[in-house]
Amino acid sequence: xxRTAEQNQRLKEERRRALLKAAREVFARRGLAxxxxxxxxxxAGISYGLVYHYFPDKESVFAALVEEAVRGGIELLAxxxxxxxxxxxxxxxxxxxxxxxxxxxxxxxxxxVQAHASESVPAVVEQALDRYSTQxxxxxxxxxxxxxxxxxxxNVPATELARTFLATVQGLALTQIFPQLRKTPFPSTDxxxxxxxx
Amino acid sequence: xxRTAEQNQRLKEERRRALLKAAREVFARRGLAxxxxxxxxxxAGISYGLVYHYFPDKESVFAALVEEAVRGGIELLAxxxxxxxxxxxxxxxxxxxxxxxxxxxxxxxxxxVQAHASESVPAVVEQALDRYSTQxxxxxxxxxxxxxxxxxxxNVPATELARTFLATVQGLALTQIFPQLRKTPFPSTDxxxxxxxx
DNA sequence: GTCTATAATCAGATAGAC
DNA sequence: GTCTATCTGATTATAGAC
Numbered sequence: 328x329x330r331t332a333e334q335n336q337r338l339k340e341e342r343r344r345a346l347l348k349a350a351r352e353v354f355a356r357r358g359l360a361x362x363x364x365x366x367x368x369x370x371a372g373i374s375y376g377l378v379y380h381y382f383p384d385k386e387s388v389f390a391a392l393v394e395e396a397v398r399g400g401i402e403l404l405a406x407x408x409x410x411x412x413x414x415x416x417x418x419x420x421x422x423x424x425x426x427x428x429x430x431x432x433x434x435x436x437x438x439x440v441q442a443h444a445s446e447s448v449p450a451v452v453e454q455a456l457d458r459y460s461t462q463x464x465x466x467x468x469x470x471x472x473x474x475x476x477x478x479x480x481x482n483v484p485a486t487e488l489a490r491t492f493l494a495t496v497q498g499l500a501l502t503q504i505f506p507q508l509r510k511t512p513f514p515s516t517d518x519x520x521x522x523x524x525x
Numbered sequence: 526x527x528r529t530a531e532q533n534q535r536l537k538e539e540r541r542r543a544l545l546k547a548a549r550e551v552f553a554r555r556g557l558a559x560x561x562x563x564x565x566x567x568x569a570g571i572s573y574g575l576v577y578h579y580f581p582d583k584e585s586v587f588a589a590l591v592e593e594a595v596r597g598g599i600e601l602l603a604x605x606x607x608x609x610x611x612x613x614x615x616x617x618x619x620x621x622x623x624x625x626x627x628x629x630x631x632x633x634x635x636x637x638v639q640a641h642a643s644e645s646v647p648a649v650v651e652q653a654l655d656r657y658s659t660q661x662x663x664x665x666x667x668x669x670x671x672x673x674x675x676x677x678x679x680n681v682p683a684t685e686l687a688r689t690f691l692a693t694v695q696g697l698a699l700t701q702i703f704p705q706l707r708k709t710p711f712p713s714t715d716x717x718x719x720x721x722x723x
Numbered sequence: 724g725t726c727t728a729t730a731a732t733c734a735g736a737t738a739g740a741c
Numbered sequence: 742g743t744c745t746a747t748c749t750g751a752t753t754a755t756a757g758a759c
Contacts, residue, residue, distance in 0.1 A: 339742090356644045361558035364735065374744050379736070443703055444642045446554045460705045483716055490700065491712045495689065498696030502688065505641055507658045514689045518681055522719050537724090562753065572726050577754070 343381050346371045347395075350388050355437035356504055359389050359448060386449040389442075393452050396438045397459040404466040414474035418523065421470075423516045429500050430513050436500035443497070464489055474523070481525045491522060541579050544569045545593075548586050553635035554702055557587050557646060584647040587640075591650050594636045595657040602664040612672035616721065619668075620690075621714045627698050628711050634698040641695070662687055672721070679723045689720060 349371035353362050364385055368375045382388045403424055407417045429436050439459070442452050467489045474480035480488075502508040547569035551560050562583055566573045580586045605619045627634050637657070640650050665687040672678035678686075700706040 335742095342742095358556055358558060358643050360556060361643050361645045363733090375735095376737080376745075377743055380742070383736095385735075440699065441642065443699055444639065445556050445559050446702060447559045456703065457705055460703065464709070481719070484710060487710050487712050487716055490706070490709050491693065491697075491716055493706075494696030494700055494712075495693040496696070497699055498692030498694070499689075501638065501641055501695055501699065502692055504644065505654065505658065507655055508688070508691075511662070511688050512682060512685050514685050514692075518685055518689055518720075521679070521681075521722070522716075524719070533724095540724095561751090574727075574755080575725055578724070582754080 339381075346373070346378065346381055347388070347391060351392050351434045351438060354389055354392060354441060355434035358441045359386070359445060362389075386452075389438075390449060390451045390455070392438045393442045393455050396435050396442075397455045399435060400439070400459060401462050401466070404463060404470075408466065408470065413479060414470055414477055415479040415523075418470055418474060418480075419516060419520065421467075422519055425496050426499070426513070426516060426519065429496070429503060433500055433503040436496070437504065440497055440500050464493070467492065471523070478525065480523045488523060492519075495519060495522070537579075544571070544576065544579055545586070545589060549590050549632045549636060552587055552590060552639060553632035556639045557584070557643060560587075584650075587636075588647060588649045588653070590636045591640045591653050594633050595653045597633060598637070598657060599660050599664070602661060602668075606664065606668060611677060612668055612675055613677040613721075616668055616672060616678075617714060617718065619665075620717055623694050624697070624711070624714060624717065627694070627701060631698055631701040634694070635702065638695055638698050662691070665690065669721070676723065678721045686721060690717075693717060693720070 346367070350367050353366050353370050357366070362385070364378055365375055367385075367388065368378050371378070378388070382391070404421060407421045407424075410417055410420060412420075425436075439456075442448055442456055448456075464486075468485040471480055471485040471488050475482055475485065499514070544565070548565050551564050551568050555564070560583070562576055563573055565583075565586065566576050569576070576586075580589070601622055602619060605615045605622075608615055608618060610618075623634075637654075640646055640654055646654075662684075666683040669678055669683040669686050673680055673683065697712070
């Protein structure tokens with residue numbers, strides 16, 4: 328009965344996703360080290376032991392989430408570059424989407440913040456971050472340089488602008504953790520893009 | 526012999542400081558949960574048990590460091606406001622000092638990032654962060670509003686500007702942890718202050 | 724004051740019943 | 742597949758020798 332096996336496979340995939348979703352919320356707010364397997368189980372509404380049915384260990388759950396977030400970030404930038412429109416419009420799109428993400432679903436960017444925030448992170452995670460930093464930065468710099476050639480972006484070294492932009496975005500995600508700060512008004516795309524104005 | 530007692534007191538104070546300094550480096554890069562007492566002892570060059578001679582537990586060491594960083598941040602802003610010069614010049618001073626700090630001694634700002642980065646932080650730490658967020662923000666907003674009245678700062682809501690600035694600063698500290706990013710050029714005060722330009 | 728050794732606790736991972 | 746119970750190792754904190 329290959330049908331049943333396939334359905335089972337699909338069900339397992341679904342449960343795995345649900346677990347990841349729950350785990351994302353927890354890791355995003357506590358970080359890798361402070362999160363216990365019990366927290367993951369509780370958040371997903373399953374028993375302690377069952378987590379090990381889906382992942383070999385805690386690090387693997389976290390690594391899967393980092394992988395996912397990295398993919399999403401790089402994909403966002405790539406899709407922006409494929410868009411019609413000027414470099415400035417593309418940058419505007421990236422910024423808007425990033426801010427939206429941070430405001431509405433901070434867990435995803437926060438996973439990256441948490442991964443960045445500790446040196447004592449598994450090697451796979453470090454490699455994913457490496458890829459992220461390199462690719463995201465390179466694409467962003469290219470975008471900025473295009474904008475500079477078109478006279479739409481100020482003539483400050485692109486690497487400097489890229490790094491500042493990245494810092495702002497990550498910092499905004501970080502401050503979403505803290506309830507006190509989550510209440511203060513969230514900046515608009517236009518405010519953030521002032522950094523790039525000629 | 527009150528003299529000897531006093532000297533002892535002073536020596537103990539010194540050792541306590543040395544321990545804090547070593548602990549700061551470790552906590553800054555690993556965070557509270559991922560740091561083991563063995564790490565602190567090793568970093569300070571003392572035995573495991575001796576740490577407990579100076580602090581009752583791990584959390585207290587971290588809390589002391591957060592307290593220190595919060596004090597420093599608030600004091601910086603207060604001293605800037607007492608300075609002669611226009612609001613813009615005061616803001617320039619704050620920004621320069623913050624960037625200097627992040628570049629040369631990232632551990633101090635990183636302690637605040639780490640404290641922000643986990644919900645599962647001791648209550649004393651949370652209270653200190655509350656104070657920090659509230660006071661730092663209020664002073665910064667006042668400074669921004671003064672600058673706006675003087676026509677030196679763009680007319681975007683001060684709360685929004687303050688939050689964005691804080692995010693950028695914290696984000697820059699965060700990216701200092703990651704070796705890959707530490708190599709890319711660090712932004713200048715002028716680049717950061719573009720956010721505020723009219 | 725400083726260390727090493729020990730006790731107690733806690734969390735990660737596994738085994739085995741249902 | 743899912744759970745509970747157990748084992749194992751790591752880590753915190755303490756005790757006691759020097």
